[in-house]
Each structure stands twice: as structure tokens, then as C-alpha cells.
Amino acid sequence: MRTLTWKSLSLLVVASALQAQTVAITGGKVYTVSGAPIDNGTVLIRNGRIAEVGANVAVPADAQRIDATGKIVTPGLINSATELGLVDISAERPTRDMSARGTNAIAAAFTVWEGFNPASVYLAPARNEGITTVVIAPTGGLVSGQAAVLDLVDGSMSDMLIKAPVGIIAHIDDQQSANANSRGELLVKLRELLEDARVYARRKSEFERAQTRDFVAGRLDLEAMIPVVEGRLPLIVAADRESDIEAALRLMREYNLKLIIAGGAEGWLVADRLAAAKVPVLTGAMTNIPQSFSALGSYQENAAMMRRAGVDVILIGDAGTGDAETFNVRNLKQEAGNAVAYGMGWDDALRAVTLAPARMLGIADRYGSLEVGKVADVVVWSGDPFEFSSRAEHVLVRGREIGTPSRQDMLEQRYRTLPPDYRKP
Amino acid sequence: MRTHKLSAAVAVMVAWSCAPQAQSAPAPQASPAASAQTSTARQDTPTAKSSPGAGATSVPNADPFPSTYRAFPSRTTVIRNATVMTAAGPTLRGASVLLRDGKIAAVGTDITAPSDAVVVDGTGKYVTPGIIDTHSHLGVYSAPGSSGNSDGNEATNPVTAYVWAEHSVWPQDPQFPRNLAGGVTTLQVLPGSANLIGGRSVVLHVVPSRTVQGMKFPGAKYGLKMACGENPKRVYANRGPSTRMGNVAGYRTAWINAEAYRRKWDKWNADHQGDPPSRDLNNETLAEVLRGNIYVHNHCYRADEMAQMMDIAKEFGYSIRSFHHGVEAYKIADLLARDSISASVWADWGGFKMEAIDGVKANAAIVDHAGARAIIHSDDPSGSQRLNQEAAKAMYAGRDVGITITDDQAIKWITINPAWALGLQDRIGSLETGKNADVILWSGNPFSVYSRTEKVWVDGALMFDRTDRAQRWKTDFELGFVPELRLPGGSR
Numbered sequence: 001m002r003t004l005t006w007k008s009l010s011l012l013v014v015a016s017a018l019q020a021q022t023v024a025i026t027g028g029k030v031y032t033v034s035g036a037p038i039d040n041g042t043v044l045i046r047n048g049r050i051a052e053v054g055a056n057v058a059v060p061a062d063a064q065r066i067d068a069t070g071k072i073v074t075p076g077l078i079n080s081a082t083e084l085g086l087v088d089i090s091a092e093r094p095t096r097d098m099s100a101r102g103t104n105a106i107a108a109a110f111t112v113w114e115g116f117n118p119a120s121v122y123l124a125p126a127r128n129e130g131i132t133t134v135v136i137a138p139t140g141g142l143v144s145g146q147a148a149v150l151d152l153v154d155g156s157m158s159d160m161l162i163k164a165p166v167g168i169i170a171h172i173d174d175q176q177s178a179n180a181n182s183r184g185e186l187l188v189k190l191r192e193l194l195e196d197a198r199v200y201a202r203r204k205s206e207f208e209r210a211q212t213r214d215f216v217a218g219r220l221d222l223e224a225m226i227p228v229v230e231g232r233l234p235l236i237v238a239a240d241r242e243s244d245i246e247a248a249l250r251l252m253r254e255y256n257l258k259l260i261i262a263g264g265a266e267g268w269l270v271a272d273r274l275a276a277a278k279v280p281v282l283t284g285a286m287t288n289i290p291q292s293f294s295a296l297g298s299y300q301e302n303a304a305m306m307r308r309a310g311v312d313v314i315l316i317g318d319a320g321t322g323d324a325e326t327f328n329v330r331n332l333k334q335e336a337g338n339a340v341a342y343g344m345g346w347d348d349a350l351r352a353v354t355l356a357p358a359r360m361l362g363i364a365d366r367y368g369s370l371e372v373g374k375v376a377d378v379v380v381w382s383g384d385p386f387e388f389s390s391r392a393e394h395v396l397v398r399g400r401e402i403g404t405p406s407r408q409d410m411l412e413q414r415y416r417t418l419p420p421d422y423r424k425p
Numbered sequence: 426m427r428t429h430k431l432s433a434a435v436a437v438m439v440a441w442s443c444a445p446q447a448q449s450a451p452a453p454q455a456s457p458a459a460s461a462q463t464s465t466a467r468q469d470t471p472t473a474k475s476s477p478g479a480g481a482t483s484v485p486n487a488d489p490f491p492s493t494y495r496a497f498p499s500r501t502t503v504i505r506n507a508t509v510m511t512a513a514g515p516t517l518r519g520a521s522v523l524l525r526d527g528k529i530a531a532v533g534t535d536i537t538a539p540s541d542a543v544v545v546d547g548t549g550k551y552v553t554p555g556i557i558d559t560h561s562h563l564g565v566y567s568a569p570g571s572s573g574n575s576d577g578n579e580a581t582n583p584v585t586a587y588v589w590a591e592h593s594v595w596p597q598d599p600q601f602p603r604n605l606a607g608g609v610t611t612l613q614v615l616p617g618s619a620n621l622i623g624g625r626s627v628v629l630h631v632v633p634s635r636t637v638q639g640m641k642f643p644g645a646k647y648g649l650k651m652a653c654g655e656n657p658k659r660v661y662a663n664r665g666p667s668t669r670m671g672n673v674a675g676y677r678t679a680w681i682n683a684e685a686y687r688r689k690w691d692k693w694n695a696d697h698q699g700d701p702p703s704r705d706l707n708n709e710t711l712a713e714v715l716r717g718n719i720y721v722h723n724h725c726y727r728a729d730e731m732a733q734m735m736d737i738a739k740e741f742g743y744s745i746r747s748f749h750h751g752v753e754a755y756k757i758a759d760l761l762a763r764d765s766i767s768a769s770v771w772a773d774w775g776g777f778k779m780e781a782i783d784g785v786k787a788n789a790a791i792v793d794h795a796g797a798r799a800i801i802h803s804d805d806p807s808g809s810q811r812l813n814q815e816a817a818k819a820m821y822a823g824r825d826v827g828i829t830i831t832d833d834q835a836i837k838w839i840t841i842n843p844a845w846a847l848g849l850q851d852r853i854g855s856l857e858t859g860k861n862a863d864v865i866l867w868s869g870n871p872f873s874v875y876s877r878t879e880k881v882w883v884d885g886a887l888m889f890d891r892t893d894r895a896q897r898w899k900t901d902f903e904l905g906f907v908p909e910l911r912l913p914g915g916s917r
Contacts, residue, residue, distance in 0.1 A: 088776065089776060089777065089778060089779060089781075089782060090776075090777045090778070091655070091777060091778035091779065092778070092779065122776065242908075266908070268910075269908060286807060286811070287807060288603055288807075288810070289568045289599070289600055289603060289806055289807060290568050290569050290599055290902075290903070290906070290907050291568050291569055291570060291806075292569045292570055293569050293571075295569075296569065296906055296907050296908065297907060297908040297910075299910050301910060301912065305912075326776060327773070327774065327775050327776035327777070327784070328773055328774070331773070334814065334818075334874060337874030337875060338811075338874060340874075340875060341874065341875045341876070341877055386874055386875075387873060387874055387875075388814065388817035388818055388820075388821050388872060388873070388874055389817075389821055389872070389873075391821075391825065408784070408785045408786065411783055411785050412755075412785050412786075412787045412791070412826045413826070415755050415756050415791060416787075416791065416826055416827070416828075418756075418757075418758055418759045418791075418795055419759060420756075
């Protein structure tokens with residue numbers, strides 16, 4: 001862990017590194033997300049960016065053509081809550097890089113992306129099913145650390161990174177993990193951190209001369225919290241219970257935080273307040289079990305109800321164990337389909353996995369919709385992207401199709417015919 | 426369990442069943458487990474009384490906790506003009522299904538409904554048999570996750586064939602009504618996978634009841650839960666087994682003891698000479714497996730381990746009814762077909778531990794293609810509610826690798842094939858005349874992400890109706906604890 005990270009890494013898209021390349025996706029029904037769908041539309045991509053979108057786009061002679069006739073074209077899907085590249089085999093300690101020990105359950109300085117593994121075997125399955133962009137988020141403790149967003153291109157972590165940090169994660173629904181005995185104590189700890197960060201920001205030089213009182217967190221953690229207390233960087237608060245969400249809203253008002261709620265199982269009970277406070281919520285649409293005493297009011301209708309109340313809903317996977325999810329970052333589309341089945345408009349669901357997360361992450365100038373000038377993360381689907389019957393036939397990340405078979409594809413090929421012939425090349 | 430990335434709190438609550446959770450594995454204990462057995466044995470020894478009570482002798486196929494399930498009141502019902510996936514033949518379009526006296530009375534395109542029948546319009550809708558989940562922990566790992574109701578793993582001894590899952594089942598687990606709403610009408614509740622031999626399973630109807638006996642599927646055979654691989658050796662690392670070879674020695678030792686026990690009791694049951702041998706709950710269950718009265722359901726991920734378990738079964742003369750999880754079943758699908766062992770698998774779980782890294786989505790399809798019985802199971806209270814969606818993913822994954830799995834095949838993965846794994850294939854699992862009327866009406870093709878169950882019948886009784894929220898089954902727990910959903914604009 002070093003110090004350059006959290007401030008300086010925020011604009012890292014390396015479009016210039018791509019060689020000149022023109023791709024034309026023609027004939028498909030193009031869901032731009034930002035505007036009305038275009039029948040028989042063309043998406044023209046040049047140098048990794050969207051050059052033109054529309055029904056009457058002239059295709060240059062040298063363009064590589066992708067025929068999308070009868071197919072659906074959307075922006076690449078953004079999964080905003082993953083541990084992709086942070087956890088490969090969760091039972092095996094050496095492959096787990098998603099949490100920090102921290103001090104006093106606080107690890108605000110933890111830059112989780114520095115441990116990201118671009119060679120993870122779970123990148124390809126996600127990408128091949130239409131996920132082009134992921135948020136990788138730390139977990140555990142009271143303040144888990146900093147999340148980042150990256151594109152699933154081939155390359156190093158720095159090549160992939162879009163923006164880091166995109167937020168700092170805090171858990172206010174888990175006393176044990178926060179090293180507190182009660183919710184109230186947990187909130188005191190969080191307040192103390194926020195206040196110390198404010199003081200630290202004003203009195204850094206005194207701190208360096210050891211002329212300040214003791215702070216609850218170390219220098220790097222306090223440093224990391226400055227953009228949060230200045231309202232520039234979101235605090236992403238995991239909270240499910242109605243009262244926990246309300247506590248987060250109180251903190252937001254008290255400290256002028258830029259708040260995002262993650263989980264939000266009982267968000268439907270507070271939907272009006274979330275909407276009025278313009279607080280985005282990351283949630284799924286496949287949980288209806290009162291699985292913990294913090295999430296007794298879990299319903300699959302939650303996402304749709306919050307959306308209807310005007311909340312910015314960002315759909316994330318919550319359909320399996322954390323373990324299963326690294327494997328199944330790809331299942332975001334199933335989540336979106338279920339959101340629709342339980343009342344969300346189809347357009348809203350698509351938006352909730354594209355433009356809505358891009359806005360929340362502060363990257364909507366480059367991501368989330370098919371608009372001229374944006375990064376060409378584009379998927380051509382054989383049909384409705386949320387349907388099981390549909391396949392992501394072409395997945396372009398920054399204008400390029402990678403298409404590397406996943407390890408799972410290789411296993412299926414090997415055992416497709418039994419017994420396998422191990423001697424075959 | 427189920428929670429999103431950013432909220433770890435919930436996930437940790439339910440330390441769970443067969444799933445991974447290395448960090449939350451129960452600490453191995455130097456346990457007083459043996460004493461549990463001795464005290465039971467003492468009770469079994471006839472003393473002053475002239476003849477032992479009924480419970481004091483080991484009777485094969487004894488049923489000390491008999492089912493008290495009775496079908497709920499039903500009305501003759503006809504579902505008309507639907508697309509009917511029977512799981513017994515090709516899909517019928519514009520067909521009707523007649524439910525009478527708790528049974529399927531007729532299925533076809535030329536059915537005349539009795540005048541008193543309730544008519545359900547199936548136009549544009551689909552009908553399938555009730556879904557059957559071979560791998561559930563409902564009631565033994567109830568929601569909300571709590572230490573008070575964590576009753577799925579008797580992780581005090583590597584061999585606990587003496588425990589019965591039904592003695593842990595909490596009928597007020599709010600997951601039951603949610604499973605029913607997902608179309609699950611029958612499920613097998615298993616002990617967890619901490620142990621080499623975890624205990625007896627129980628097959629339940631998914632219906633409201635004050636007692637577990639009131640849910641028990643009458644006449645269903647018991648299952649025996651066994652577990653391969655990482656879980657037992659992790660849980661018992663300090664006292665053993667701590668390796669896979671230790672696991673195998675543990676199974677074999679248990680079967681050797683069981684075989685001796687079976688011989689002793691079979692002899693006494695035949696001649697009643699002298700005092701009956703003393704009863705031992707552990708060996709009693711295992712002896713019933715050897716007699717063929719209890720099915721083996723074996724949690725096992727890796728292909729090579731499944732092949733070894735098949736050899737152990739041969740060594741001791743029992744058969745394995747289903748491998749559960751079977752993440753690598755596709756690698757030995759031909760062997761499964763040869764030995765008539767079904768594979769209960771997930772559509773797309775894997776990666777969470779070493780023995781799960783080779784999970785592939787085409788698993789079920791490859792198994793089916795090789796002629797073995799493929800089953801999509803859940804091991805998960807949320808996945809269980811959407812087994813149709815899981816089957817869909819697995820079916821299309823098969824098609825992606827060039828294995829044509831039809832909708833008619835895939836529907837079997839969640840109906841008649843699991844019925845077979847539970848030995849209930851003659852009573853449930855397909856829409857055929859004379860079978861129990863466990864039926865689902867779907868809003869559309871069950872393999873579409875947008876389709877939902879509209880109505881679910883169990884033994885001909887309408888037990889779930891999406892349009893009638895007021896009448897829905899709500900467990901005792903939910904009263905007051907679970908906030909009532911208030912949907913804008915009425916009752917949906």
C-alpha cells in the first residue's frame with residue numbers, strides 16, 4: 001500500500017493506447033439507454049470510443065462489420081458490487097484479497113484494487129456474458145476501505161482501472177464486524193471517525209508535529225476520509241434495516257456526506273425519504289427471505305417500489321452466497337430480469353445496470369449509455385439481454401472484442417464427449 | 426447465504442449446510458458424543474418388564490414418528506387451454522388438466538370438465554408438475570439465521586447416522602411459504618455436510634403445519650446424508666478425519682460396524698432366540714441402508730471422489746441414489762449412467778473451494794446427454810424458489826456447447842428426476858393420470874426470467890394463489906416480525 005493511490009488514480013482510461021480500429025455494429029435494435037431505442041440502428045466505434053449512433057450512419061469501407069440484424073445492442077453491463085479479481089477460491093486464504101485488518105475496525109486507506117488479480121479465471125465468464133465493467137469493493141469491519149471501478153479489458157490492473165476510489169465502504173448493520181457491542185456504539189465510532197477526519201484535514205501540520213490530540217484512526221485512514229467529509233467522495237453504507245437506513249440518512253445530513261446505500265432490503269419502507277435525499281441504492285431483486293434480523297422486510301418488489309418512488313436504483317447481484325458471486329458476477333442480468341418480473345419497468349432495469357451505476361460512480365461522461373464520445377463498451381445480444389435464452393454474441397470492451405474462452409469453456413470442451421481423450425492436443 | 430457483496434453481515438449469520446464458509450466452520454470439539462449413544466442403549470435394555478415396549482427392538486422399516494399429513498380440502502378443478510409440460514412426454518398445447526380428489530384425473534386436449542369443477546383459464550399460461558427439491562435445509566437452517574435455530578449440522582462426531590433431520594425441522598420457518606410460492610411442492614430436508622455420515626433426511630410436503638409430522642410425505646423413504654471431501658476433513662481437522670483418506674476410512678469403518686449389526690438383528694428378527702441385541706440408533710439407520718430401505722444421498726463434488734464412493738457402495742452392497750452438488754458429475758457422467766446414480770447439481774455455482782473450482786454450466790446437460798439422471802437442486806432457500814430459472818440456465822448452457830436439451834427434458838430436471846431420487850416417481854413428478862395433483866400454473870414459459878407462479882396446488886388443494894395475498898400462508902414467525910408489503914394500488 002502506498003500513498004499515491006487514492007488521489008491520483010481517478011482518470012486512467014487509456015484510449016490512446018488502442019490502435020486505430022473502426023467497428024460498425026449494424027442492423028440491430030439499439031438501446032442507447034440515454035434516448036429512445038433505435039430500430040435498425042448502427043453503432044460506429046472508432047479508437048475505442050463511440051463515434052456515431054443512429055439509424056442513418058454511413059459505415060466507412062474499412063470498418064469491421066458486426067451484423068446485428070434481429071439482435072439487441074446495449075451498453076455493456078456494469079456490476080456495481082463484486083469481489084471479482086479479489087476472491088477466487090474463497091475457502092483458500094491466499095486467494096482472498098477483499099478485506100483489510102485495519103485498526104479498530106477502520107481501514108479507510110485500504111486501496112483494494114492494488115491486490116486485484118487481472119489473471120483471475122472469473123473475469124472471462126463475466127465478460128463473455130455481457131459484463132464489461134465492475135466495481136470491486138472491499139468488505140468487513142466498520143470502514144472496509146475504498147472501492148474502484150474497472151473495465152474487463154485484457155491488461156494490467158492499471159490498464160483496466162477507470163476510476164479509483166469511487167467510494168468508501170462502511171457497514172452500519174454489523175456490530176460484531178465493527179468491533180462494537182451495539183448499533184449505537186457502532187454509530188458513535190463512525191461519528192468519531194468523521195469528526196477526526198474533519199479535524200485532521202484542518203490541522204495536518206500540527207498532526208505532523210504531534211500537536212494534536214489522539215485520533216481514532218491512523219494518518220492514512222484519516223487522509224482517506226477527507227474527501228468523504230468534504231462531500232466529494234461517496235460513503236457507501238451497507239444497511240438493510242429501515243432504522244439503519246435512517247441512521248445513515250442522519251449521518252449524511254449531519255456531516256454533509258455524499259451517501260449511497262448498499263443492500264437496502266427494507267428500502268421500500270423509506271423509499272420517499274431516500275428519493276427526497278437523492279440517495280442512490282444498490283440492491284438486488286432476488287431476495288425475499290427474512291434472512292437476518294436486519295433484513296426481516298425483504299421482498300423481491302423492493303427494487304421496483306423504490307424506483308417507483310423516484311429512488312436511483314442500481315441493481316446488483318444478491319442471489320447467492322458471496323462465494324458464488326465471484327463465479328456469478330455474470331448473473332446480474334438474471335437479477336434485472338427478476339426486477340422486471342417483480343414490477344420494475346424493463347427500461348428502468350436496463351438503466352439500473354448501465355447508466356444508473358455510471359452516474360452513481362461519477363463516470364457517466366464516459367460510460368453507461370451508447371452516446372457519441374463515450375467509451376465503446378457495447379454488447380450485441382441474440383435477444384432480450386435479461387432472458388436465459390439470450391446470449392451475449394459480441395462483447396466489446398473499449399471497442400474491442402476479446403472473446404477469450406473461459407476456463408469453464410475449456411472444461412466443457414474437454415468433457416463434452418466421454419470418456420475424454422487426454423492425449424488429444 | 427444470500428447477500429450482496431457489500432453487506433457481509435447477513436452472510437455470516439447463517440453458517441450453513443453444505444456450502445463453503447471456511448471461516449465459520451464449527452470448531453471441532455473433543456465431544457461427549459459417545460455418551461449420547463450409551464444412554465440410548467441403556468434405555469433399550471429390557472429390565473424388569475416382561476416384554477420390551479414396541480420401541481425397544483430394532484424393527485426394519487419402523488416408523489416411530491409417523492406422518493400425520495392430510496391433504497388440504499380441494500375442489501375439482503380444471504385448468505383449461507394451457508401449455509402443459511407433463512414431464513412425461515411432449516408438451517401439449519391448448520390442453521387441459523383435471524384435478525379431482527387430490528389426483529390428476531385427466532390431461533389432454535379433449536377433456537370435458539365436470540359441471541361442478543372450478544375452471545381456471547390457462548390461456549397464454551403454462552402448467553407443470555410441482556417442483557421437487559432433493560436438497561433443502563429448510564426448517565433446519567431457518568430464517569432468520571440465528572444461533573437459536575441453527576440445527577442443521579450435528580458437528581460433534583464425524584459419523585452421526587443416529588440423528589434425524591426431522592427432529593430439527595421448525596415448521597414455522599418462513600422459508601417454507603416462500604418455497605411453495607416458488608412452486609416447490611415436495612422437498613427433501615437433509616442434515617448438513619459437516620459429517621462423513623450426517624444422519625437421516627426427511628421428505629416433506631411444503632404445507633403449513635404445527636408439527637413436522639404434519640408435513641411428512643406419507644410413505645416416503647428416508648435418506649441418509651453422506652458427505653465427501655473438504656467439509657468433514659475441515660471440521661474434524663483436529664480429531665480426525667483430517668484427510669480424504671481419513672474420510673474413506675471413516676465411511677468404511679462405519680459400514681463394517683453396520684454390517685455386523687445388521688446380521689445380528691436380522692438373525693434375531695428371524696428367530697427371536699434369546700434377548701434381542703441392544704439397539705444402537707447409529708447402526709440401525711446404517712443397517713436400514715444396507716437392507717435397501719433408506720436411500721443414500723451423497724454430497725460429493727469431485728469426479729474421482731464420486732468414483733471412490735461408488736466403489737465403497739459396491740464393497741458394502743448398498744446403492745447411492747443421488748450425488749449431491751456433483752460439481753464434476755459431467756466428468757463421470759458415463760459412470761453415473763452405468764450405476765444408475767442421479768446427479769443433483771447446481772446450474773452455475775462453483776469456485777468457492779478447491780473441490781468446486783471445476784463447476785461448469787453445462788454440467789446437467791452433459792450428465793443428461795450421457796444417459797444419467799440430471800437433477801437441478803438448490804441447497805439454498807433462495808435458489809430453491811427459482812429452480813425453474815436455474816434449470817433454464819443449465820439447459821441453455823447445454824445448447825451452447827451443442828447438446829440439444831429440449832424444454833421437455835429440462836423440466837424433468839426439477840420434477841420427475843428428483844421424484845425418482847426420492848423414490849416417489851410413481852406418485853409425483855409428472856402430470857399423468859392417477860398421480861398426486863401437485864401442479865403449478867405459470868404466467869408464462871417457466872424457463873423465462875419473467876414468468877412467475879400464479880397458482881400452486883398440492884394434492885389437488887390450491888395452496889398458493891398470487892392474486893390472493895390475504896389468503897397466503899404466513900408462518901407464526903412472520904406475524905409481527907415481518908413487515909407486511911404494502912403495494913401501491915391493491916393486492917398484487
